[in-house]
Amino acid sequence: MKKTDKNWFCIYTNPREENLAFNELSNKGWRLYFPRYKRTISHARKIEEKIYPFFPRYFFALNNNYFSLTSLKKTRGLANYIHYYDGTPAYVNNDVINLLKTREDQNGFIRLNCKRFNRGNKVFVIKGTFKKLSAIFLVQNDDERAKVMLEFMGREHIVPMPLDYLDR
Secondary structure, X not given: OOHHHOOEEEEEEOOOOHHHHHHHHHHOOOOEEOOEEEEEEXXXXXXXXXXXXXXXXXXXXXXXXXXXXXXXXXXOOEEEEOEOOOOOEOEEOHHHHHHHHHXXXXXXXXXXXXXXXXXXXXXXXXXXXXXXXEEEEEEEOOOOEEEEEEEEOOEEEEEEEEHHHEEO
16 A cells, blocks of 8 residues: 555544534644535424534544644544554545545535335435325435325325435
């Protein structure tokens, strides 16, 4: 593995302090990659989109030998960095970072595996015109769209809709 292929290493944060550590290191000038995803949460008749870390308590930093690794431990929200017994960072191959980046949507959030529904599953529509209706999942057309069967106005209708409009 060439030096240019392994210049990312993994940062380990305190529980639920990924954003704090990320902002602190960003302000210090570190080049970082923090993979996140969006999830729609329905609770108490309220529907919200929340952002979660793809790897809870972890994100990636580019080691350009400009910053001291010992100064990392003094960063708020940061527990440590992943390293070998002698303190040498355990590097992550650049291909892994590039693979994660290819899974991002236009807003920079990782698209989760959308094949979470099987034919015949009962699903709920959480967005759009048919919001709050239940449906039967039929087929997934591609990574972003599916067909569901809705009972609406006394008839069953097969309706195509975005996958992010559906939840269990």
